[in-house]
Amino acid sequence: MTRNNSSPQSLFDKLWEQHVAVPETADAPAVLYIDLHLVHEVTSPQAFSVLDEQGLKVRRPDRTIATLDHSTPTLPANENGDLPYATPDAKAQVETLIANCEKHGIQLLNLGDPRRGIVHVIGPELGLTQPGKTIVCGDSHTSTHGAFGALAFGIGTTEVGHVLATQSVLQRKPKSMRVIFDGALQEGVSAKDMALAMIAEIGADGGQGYAIEFAGEAVKALSMEGRMTLCNMSIEAGARFGMVAPDELTFEWVKDREFAPKGDSWHEALMRWRTLPTEDGAAFDKQVRINAGAIRPMITYGVSPDAAAPVTAHAPKPRTSAEQHAVDYMQFEPDQPFTKAEVNRVFIGSCTNSRLSDLRDAAAIMRGRRVKEGVVTLVVPGSEAVKRAAEAEGLHDVFRAAGAEWREPGCSMCIAMNGDAGAPGELVVSTSNRNFIGRQGKGVRTVLASPATAAASAIEGRIADPRPYVNEMKESA
Ligand SMILES: CC(C)[C@H](C(=O)O)[C@@H](O)C(=O)O
Numbered sequence: 494m495t496r497n498n499s500s501p502q503s504l505f506d507k508l509w510e511q512h513v514a515v516p517e518t519a520d521a522p523a524v525l526y527i528d529l530h531l532v533h534e535v536t537s538p539q540a541f542s543v544l545d546e547q548g549l550k551v552r553r554p555d556r557t558i559a560t561l562d563h564s565t566p567t568l569p570a571n572e573n574g575d576l577p578y579a580t581p582d583a584k585a586q587v588e589t590l591i592a593n594c595e596k597h598g599i600q601l602l603n604l605g606d607p608r609r610g611i612v613h614v615i616g617p618e619l620g621l622t623q624p625g626k627t628i629v630c631g632d633s634h635t636s637t638h639g640a641f642g643a644l645a646f647g648i649g650t651t652e653v654g655h656v657l658a659t660q661s662v663l664q665r666k667p668k669s670m671r672v673i674f675d676g677a678l679q680e681g682v683s684a685k686d687m688a689l690a691m692i693a694e695i696g697a698d699g700g701q702g703y704a705i706e707f708a709g710e711a712v713k714a715l716s717m718e719g720r721m722t723l724c725n726m727s728i729e730a731g732a733r734f735g736m737v738a739p740d741e742l743t744f745e746w747v748k749d750r751e752f753a754p755k756g757d758s759w760h761e762a763l764m765r766w767r768t769l770p771t772e773d774g775a776a777f778d779k780q781v782r783i784n785a786g787a788i789r790p791m792i793t794y795g796v797s798p799d800a801a802a803p804v805t806a807h808a809p810k811p812r813t814s815a816e817q818h819a820v821d822y823m824q825f826e827p828d829q830p831f832t833k834a835e836v837n838r839v840f841i842g843s844c845t846n847s848r849l850s851d852l853r854d855a856a857a858i859m860r861g862r863r864v865k866e867g868v869v870t871l872v873v874p875g876s877e878a879v880k881r882a883a884e885a886e887g888l889h890d891v892f893r894a895a896g897a898e899w900r901e902p903g904c905s906m907c908i909a910m911n912g913d914a915g916a917p918g919e920l921v922v923s924t925s926n927r928n929f930i931g932r933q934g935k936g937v938r939t940v941l942a943s944p945a946t947a948a949a950s951a952i953e954g955r956i957a958d959p960r961p962y963v964n965e966m967k968e969s970a
């Protein structure tokens with residue numbers, strides 16, 4: 494493709510341009526080359542079947558890697574070594590992926606592999622996720638990997654088959670949006686709160702048709718884990734792509750990981766990666782500015798992630814029939830302070846908030862305290878590596894001493910496909926990303942929040958502001 498070399502380019506423009514194999518026309522989308530294809534057990538069986546029916550091979554098994562996460566139990570195997578699968582289907586999905594990977598020579602992070610975990614946790618952890626790459630997965634939260642300055646997006650099952658066969662996807666270039674977070678976050682406020690505040694501001698479809706670049710002082714100041722949390726939730730604003738320009742923090746994070754470039758290749762990669770960030774004056778189709786300093790710990794009170802408000806706020810009056818429907822389901826009466834709502838269950842986990850820093854945030858609040866009697870609290874690390882790291886610091890002991898359950902890695906109650914679910918009518922404070930009706934179990938009312946807010950809520954047995962806990966820690970430090 495030709496372009497005027499003098500016009501400043503955005504990170505997104507560069508990533509796109511570097512991967513177009515065949516340019517887009519009025520009649521046809523562009524063909525994008527894919528550097529990394531991540532696979533899990535839910536969206537791949539059909540794709541492999543199509544491949545087999547057509548007698549096709551996986552084009553680049555070396556650029557494909559699979560993990561088991563959605564359907565895997567988080568309780569250990571029984572004395573016969575049998576895992577407590579929720580359903581025969583869950584077990585079949587796992588077995589099918591194992592068989593497909595074997596057949597096609599794809600590396601699988603199988604049960605028992607010390608590197609297994611949620612697909613969006615293991616990619617970065619293993620250094621597979623790198624700046625400048627195109628990364629796809631049959632999973633909507635693939636935008637997570639954009640935190641490294643990658644062009645990462647979710648694809649459907651048909652496209653999974655297409656990528657397996659051709660290592661490319663057909664895509665029209667989306668419009669570009671920059672979301673700038675000015676200023677610094679307050680104590681007790683995290684990337685999750687930034688994500689929820691943004692979605693509340695632009696709406697659950699505000700990013701539809703856009704690729705979002707997150708920028709500004711508060712984004713620069715985030716850890717890589719925080720950037721992943723933010724990019725993870727782009728799709729909850731309707732944007733399939735979310736990204737952050739890579740910087741020294743990014744490079745430091747990737748360095749020396751299993752699949753990171755080594756030696757001379759590392760230095761070459763660094764040179765390339767340093768050219769990626771958006772140039773001054775690059776054009777965006779839309780720009781949104783958010784004052785990060787004004788963001789409070791956020792919770793959701795509806796059945797869509799944009800029904801989000803500060804934890805200290807009161808439930809709004811419904812204005813539309815959809816909002817009335819949400820009120821009927823969630824049972825937050827208009828004007829009721831959210832912090833009066835009783836909590837039945839707490840879930841700390843998911844590809845949004847199951848990394849070491851998330852678990853540290855939760856443990857800091859739970860340390861030396863007890864979960865409110867009757868509040869079932871599940872802490873589910875995002876990967877085997879997170880689990881080991883957390884245990885090495887004794888976080889599992891903190892959670893257990895507080896009365897929470899420490900589980901095996903996986904998606905767990907984020908989507909309740911593995912049997913971890915709430916009971917009908919229960920109010921669940923969850924660090925995951927979707928509060929859709931029934932997502933965490935039939936009739937379950939989901940309140941999305943940060944790990945700190947979830948931990949504080951577990952302690953108090955009602956929706957709680959984490960800031961008093963955080964302030965107390967600061968004072969006693
Ligand atoms: C199962 C999978 C297709 C789904 C997704 O695409 O996101 C799941 O991960 C989710 O979070 O809803």
Ligand code: SF4
Nearest residue numbers: 634843844904907908
């Ligand atoms: S943790 Fe939740 S959002 Fe993430 S991939 Fe699993 S089911 Fe999807």
